[in-house]
Amino acid sequence: xxxxxxxxxxxxxxxxxxxxxxxxxxxxxxxxxxxxxxxxxxxxxxxxxxxxxxxxxxxxxxxxxxxxxxxxxxxxxxxxxxxxxxxxxxxxxxxxxxxxxxxxxxxxxxxxxxxxxxxxxxxxxxxxxxxxxxxxxxxxxxxxxxxxxxxxxxxxxxxxxxxxxxxxxxxxxxxxxxxxxxxxxxxxxxxxxxxxxxxxxxxxxxxxxxxxxxxxxxxxxxxxxxxxxxxxxxxxxxxxxxxxxxxxxxxxxxxxxxxxxxxxxxxxxxxxxxxxxxxxxxxxxxxxxxxxxxxxxxxxxxxxxxxxxxxxxxxxxxxxxxxxxxxxxxxxxxxxxxxxxxxxxxxxxxxxxxxxxxxxxxxxxxxxxxxxxxxxxxxxxxxxxxxxxxxxxxxxxxxxxxxxxxxxxxxxxxxxxxxxxxxxxxxxxxxxxxxxxxxxxxxxxxxxxxxxx
Numbered sequence: 001x002x003x004x005x006x007x008x009x010x011x012x013x014x015x016x017x018x019x020x021x022x023x024x025x026x027x028x029x030x031x032x033x034x035x036x037x038x039x040x041x042x043x044x045x046x047x048x049x050x051x052x053x054x055x056x057x058x059x060x061x062x063x064x065x066x067x068x069x070x071x072x073x074x075x076x077x078x079x080x081x082x083x084x085x086x087x088x089x090x091x092x093x094x095x096x097x098x099x100x101x102x103x104x105x106x107x108x109x110x111x112x113x114x115x116x117x118x119x120x121x122x123x124x125x126x127x128x129x130x131x132x133x134x135x136x137x138x139x140x141x142x143x144x145x146x147x148x149x150x151x152x153x154x155x156x157x158x159x160x161x162x163x164x165x166x167x168x169x170x171x172x173x174x175x176x177x178x179x180x181x182x183x184x185x186x187x188x189x190x191x192x193x194x195x196x197x198x199x200x201x202x203x204x205x206x207x208x209x210x211x212x213x214x215x216x217x218x219x220x221x222x223x224x225x226x227x228x229x230x231x232x233x234x235x236x237x238x239x240x241x242x243x244x245x246x247x248x249x250x251x252x253x254x255x256x257x258x259x260x261x262x263x264x265x266x267x268x269x270x271x272x273x274x275x276x277x278x279x280x281x282x283x284x285x286x287x288x289x290x291x292x293x294x295x296x297x298x299x300x301x302x303x304x305x306x307x308x309x310x311x312x313x314x315x316x317x318x319x320x321x322x323x324x325x326x327x328x329x330x331x332x333x334x335x336x337x338x339x340x341x342x343x344x345x346x347x348x349x350x351x352x353x354x355x356x357x358x359x360x361x362x363x364x365x366x367x368x369x370x371x372x373x374x375x376x377x378x379x380x381x382x383x384x385x386x387x388x389x390x391x392x393x394x395x396x397x398x399x400x401x402x403x404x405x406x407x408x409x410x411x412x413x414x415x416x417x418x419x420x421x422x423x424x425x426x427x428x429x430x431x432x433x434x435x436x437x438x439x440x441x442x443x444x445x446x447x448x449x450x451x452x453x
Contacts, residue, residue, distance in 0.1 A: 004256070005256055006184065006185055006256040006257055008256075008333060009185065009256065009326070009329055009330060009333060010185055012329075012333065012345070012347075012406065013036075013039065013329075016038060016403075016406055016407050017036035017037045017038045017039065018035070018036055018038045018039035018042065018329070018355075019033050019034070019035055019036060019039045019185075019186060020033065020034045020035075020036055021033060021034075022034045030182050030190075031179055031182025031188075031189045031190035031191070032189065032190060032191055033185075033186050033189060033322075037355075038355040038356070038407055039325070039355075041355035041356070041387070041388055042325060042328075042329075042349075042353060042354075042355045042408075043193075043321060043325055045352065045353045045354070045355070045387065046224070046321060046324050046325060046328065046353060047172050047193075047195065047321060049223075049224060049352060049353065050172065050195045050220075050319070051063070051170070051172065053220055054168070054170040054195075054197055055170050058168070060163065060166065060167040060168065061167065061168040061169070061170055061197070061199075062157055062161055062163070062167070062168070062169055062170070063169070063170050063171065064149070064150055064153060064157070064169050064170070064171045065171065065172075065173065066146070066149030066150070066153060066171065066173070067143075067149065068142060068143055068173070068174055068176075069128070069130070069140040069141070069142065069143070070140055070141045070142070070143045070148065070149070071140065072139065072140060072141060073294060074148050074149075074152055074276070075125065075141050075143075075144070075148065076290070077275045077276055077290045077294075077295070078148050078151075078244075078272060078275060078276070078290070079243045079244065079271075079275070079290055080125065080141075080144060080148075081123075081125075083242075083243045084123060084124050084125060084144055085121040085122055085123045085124060086099050086100075086101070086121070086122050086124060086179075086180055087099065087100035087101055087119035087120070087121060087122070088100065088119065088120055088121070088122040088180050089103070089116045089117050089118070089119050089120075090116065090117045091108040091110065091111065091113055091115070091116055092113070092115040092116065092117065093108065093111050093113035093115055094108065094110050094111040094113065096108060096110045096111070097180060097181070098180065098181055099180050099181055100119035102181075103116075122178075122180055123178075124144060124177045124178050124179065125141045125142070125144050125176075125177070125178065126141065126142040126176045126177075126178055127139055127140075127141055127142075128140055128141075128142060142175075142176035143174075143175055143176065144175055144176065144177055145175050145194065145196070145318075146171045146172075146173045146175055146194045146196045147196055147198060147272070147316065147318070148272070149171070150169045150171055150196070150198045151198065151272040151273055151276055151299070151314075152276055153169070154169070154200075154273060154299045155297055155298075155299055157169055158301055164301070164304055165200060165201060165202050165301060165303070165312055166199065166200060166201040166202070166205070166209065167199075167200055168197050168198060168199035168200065169197070169198050169200075170195075170196070170197045170198075171194075171196055171197075172193065172194070172195050172196075172321070173193065173194065174191060174192070174193055174194075175191075175192060175193070175194050176190060176191055176192075177190060177192075178190060184255070184257045184260075185326065186322040186323070186325065186326055187255060187257065187260065187322070187323055187326055189322060192320055192321070192322050193320070193321035193322060194318060194319070194320060194321065195318070195319045195320075195321055195324075196316065196317070196318045196319075197316065197317050197318075198268075198314050198315075198316055199213065199314065199315040199316070199317075200301070200312035200313070200314055201312060201313050201314075201315060202303070202310065202312065202313070203270065203286065203310065203311075203312070203313050205313075206246075206267055206269065206313035206315060207247075207267070209315045210247065210249070210265065210267045210315050213265050213315050213317050214233070214249050214251075214265050216317075217251060217263055217265060217317050217319075218231065218251065221251065221262070221263070221327075223350070224324070224328055224350060224353065225328055225331050225332060225348075225349065225350045225353070226253065226262075226327050226328065226331055227331070230253060230254045230331070231251055231252065231253055231254075231262070232252045232259060233249055233250070233251065233252070234249070234250040234252050234261075235247075235248075235249055236248040236249070236250060236264075242266065243271075244266075244268045244269075244271040244272060244287075245266045245267060245268060245269075246267040246268070246269045246287075247266070247267045248264055248265065248266040248267070249264070249265045250262075250263070250264045250265075251263040251264070251265070253323075253327050255326065255327065255330065256330055260323075261323075262319065262320070262323055262324065262327055263317060263318065263319035263320070263323075264316075264317075264318050264319075265315065265316065265317045265318075266315070266316045266318070267313070267314075267315055267316075268313070268314040268315075268316050269286060269287045269313050269314070270285050270286060270287050270289075270311040270312065270313055270314070271287035271288075271289055271314075272314060273299040273300070273311050273312065273314070274287055274289035274299075274311050275289040275290040276295055276297075276299055277295060277297065277298050277299040277300065277311065278295045278296055278297055278298045278299075279298060283298075283300055283309065283310075283311050284310070284311070285311050299311065300312075328349065328350075328353060329347070329349075332347045332348045332349045332408060333345070333347060334346050334347075334348055344402060344405055344406075345405065345406045346405040346406065346408075346430065346431070347405070347406060347407060347408035348408070348430070348431055349408035349410075350453075351410040351450055351451045351452075351453060352387075352451055352452070352453075353408075354387070354408045354409060354410055355388065355407060355408065355409075356387070356388050356389070356390050356404070356407065356408075356409045357381075357386055357387040357388060357389055357409070357410065357411070357447065357451055358381055358389045358390075358409065358410065358411045358412070358413055358447055359389075359390050359391075359392040359400065359404050359409050359411070359412045359413065360374045360375075360377050360378040360381070360389065360390070360391050360392065360413045360415065361374065361391075361392045361393075361394075361397060361400050361412060361413065361414045361415070362374040362391075362393055362414075362415045363397065363414060363415065363416040363417065364395060365393045365394060365395035366395070369420055370415050370416070370417070370419070370420070371393060373415050373419060373420065374391060374393070374415040375391055377413065377415065377425070377440060377443065378390070378391045380443075380444065381443065381444060381447055384444055384447065384448060386447070386448060386451050387451070392404070392412075397414060400412065401428065404430070405430055408430070409430060410429070410430050410431075410450055410451070411427055411428065411429065411430065411447065411450060412427075412428040412430070413425050413426070413427050413428075413443065414426040414427075414428070418437075419440065423439060423440050423441065424437045424438060424439055424440060425437070425438060425440050425443065427443070427446065
């Protein structure tokens with residue numbers, strides 16, 4: 001079964017070193033979390049899977065890693081300074097603060113009062129001083145999304161890679177939003193990571209590409225262990241669309257706290273490139289872009305057939321890394337009844353996402369021959385570069401198995417006295433708990449096959 005409550009996941013994450021509250025020894029910082037030894041491995045594996053599917057498997061997609069600090073002018077012409085806000089209300093009875101659009105019947109969820117202030121816009125962007133003097137004249141924003149640096153680097157990427165339409169630019173990176181009410185563990189936080197692709201297409205082909213990317217993203221999430229049965233597609237109505245969007249399809253997942261957005265696939269039209277481009281009047285820009293007088297660059301591309309300069313439309317699949325981690329852990333979390341009042345918690349992660357790919361366990365921790373043979377095998381498997389392999393030298397096989405079940409390790413490999421005689425080892429499968437003897441020389445191929453399944 002999957003986790004019944006968010007508390008199940010929070011407890012596992014703290015107990016086994018996946019995720020900690022940031023600054024916990026000082027009472028924590030709301031909306032901020034730190035990824036522990038296992039969490040950072042899971043998170044990096046998810047990002048690696050996304051990067052591989054986007055960049056390595058597509059010859060027409062390039063990568064980018066842009067700065068976090070953003071020039072205010074960029075966010076002015078992108079529309080974020082004027083539109084990137086949430087409606088905020090205060091409860092006059094208990095002084096709590098909430099997003100107005102998330103209240104049920106305008107009732108304070110803390111004290112039940114209906115005595116609330118009128119909603120007012122609250123800008124979500126973090127501002128910081130740049131330079132030695134804090135006088136308000138020189139500042140930057142922490143980027144609220146990774147997309148804008150992709151758009152402002154559009155010409156640089158085209159000129160350096162000679163791309164033609166359709167093509168994409170992918171980026172994974174931190175983004176910051178000053179959420180009014182962070183909540184639901186790592187689902188809604190103030191500092192998070194995004195996996196975003198901006199896919200540039202010819203105007204007129206955008207709606208077909210939009211549908212295609214929705215299909216691609218659904219298939220990818222299924223490969224990560226998120227089944228379609230727990231996903232719904234939400235066609236965002238016009239009155240809820242972002243200021244840049246012609247149409248957006250949200251991939252909604254059944255999180256422990258309810259059905260919420262896991263990823264959004266937006267048709268941003270030519271809004272962004274048009275807003276940042278020079279001499280807008282000379283180009284056929286369809287979107288209602290921000291008036292621009294400062295840009296010195298024409299963010300357009302020459303059509304190889306007509307030879308005309310066009311501002312491409314953009315399809316944007318945008319997923320939150322943290323939300324992805326939460327969904328994957330929720331799907332993988334199982335409690336199994338072993339009979340006689342015993343049960344085990346097992347995290348049935350896809351092997352390519354597992355923080356630890358294999359644990360090598362000597363039967364006795366004080367036996368030099370067993371430990372040396374296990375250590376040699378660990379080094380051999382680690383050299384395969386398929387992820388982390390650990391030596392579990394605790395001397396307690398049963399506890400070792402349970403721990404690795406709970407953190408999602410696909411294989412446990414035990415080196416025993418028989419291993420010294422015939423060069424075989426006992427391999428235990430996480431999901432079935434079945435064990436088999438395998439030649440130690442065959443274990444590298446065995447592990448690779450397991451990870452790539």
